[in-house]
Amino acid sequence: MLEDLKPHIAELRNRLIKIIAALFIAFFVCFAFWEPILVWVSAPLKEALNEGGNVIAYKMGEQFFTAVVVSFFGALLISLPIIFYQIWAFVAPGLYASEKRFAAPFVICATIMFLLGSAFAYYVVFPYGFKYLVNFGEGVVTSMISIGEYLSFFLKLIFGFGLSFELPVACFFLAKIGLIDDDSLKGFFRYAIVIIFIIAAILTPPDVLTQFMMAIPMILLYGASILIVKMVNPAAKEKTS
Numbered sequence: 001m002l003e004d005l006k007p008h009i010a011e012l013r014n015r016l017i018k019i020i021a022a023l024f025i026a027f028f029v030c031f032a033f034w035e036p037i038l039v040w041v042s043a044p045l046k047e048a049l050n051e052g053g054n055v056i057a058y059k060m061g062e063q064f065f066t067a068v069v070v071s072f073f074g075a076l077l078i079s080l081p082i083i084f085y086q087i088w089a090f091v092a093p094g095l096y097a098s099e100k101r102f103a104a105p106f107v108i109c110a111t112i113m114f115l116l117g118s119a120f121a122y123y124v125v126f127p128y129g130f131k132y133l134v135n136f137g138e139g140v141v142t143s144m145i146s147i148g149e150y151l152s153f154f155l156k157l158i159f160g161f162g163l164s165f166e167l168p169v170a171c172f173f174l175a176k177i178g179l180i181d182d183d184s185l186k187g188f189f190r191y192a193i194v195i196i197f198i199i200a201a202i203l204t205p206p207d208v209l210t211q212f213m214m215a216i217p218m219i220l221l222y223g224a225s226i227l228i229v230k231m232v233n234p235a236a237k238e239k240t241s
Helices: 002-031 034-048 064-078 079-092 103-135 146-162 167-176 180-188 187-205 208-232
Strands: 054-056 145-146
Touching: 002 034, 002 079, 002 146, 002 208, 034 054, 034 064, 034 079, 034 103, 034 146, 054 146, 064 079, 079 103, 103 146, 103 167, 103 208, 145 146, 146 187, 146 208, 167 208, 180 208, 187 208
Parallel strands: 054 145
Antiparallel strands: none
């Protein structure tokens, strides 16, 4: 069995090397522009801070590691098409010829949906979530936010929303290769609701409004996925009707 897995492991290694190489090149490009990237990343926090609040670096070298993190963030966004293509290329050998032609649509749709999810987090969720967290207890304490802690929180939400918006894309291609149908998604719906709210509670600030701002789009995306799968691979009872 190990011998049978060796070609797949070698293929996976080659795809990972190409992804790492793309990230490596994009990282050095972004590192040259880390300051404007950081300005954009930190804008929601600075808008939420009152006049007395500050963004600080309290650890030795935190400024440098901040530059590294935001450069990697920019590199990851730039490399998304390459990453998604390498994922597709790894899976493609197990697909039929008619299914392999979806490489370009998969890369384009996956990239767009990830960016849409990230944009939704940045422009819709962050202004409310950060304002609530930063100004909670206003008048009792003065906010002094560590840039390192903020970046960790920022990236968790950005990638959480970006990945959650991939649900329709993933369901489309899983349905296309016959692994799921609309009935299977409908049957899992009640469990999906629970999972979605657990994810929202983990990723978002501890206020109900922000949690719902993540959970509701995910539920709508799940509903959209059911409709997409119904068009692509309807349940057997509908096939025979």
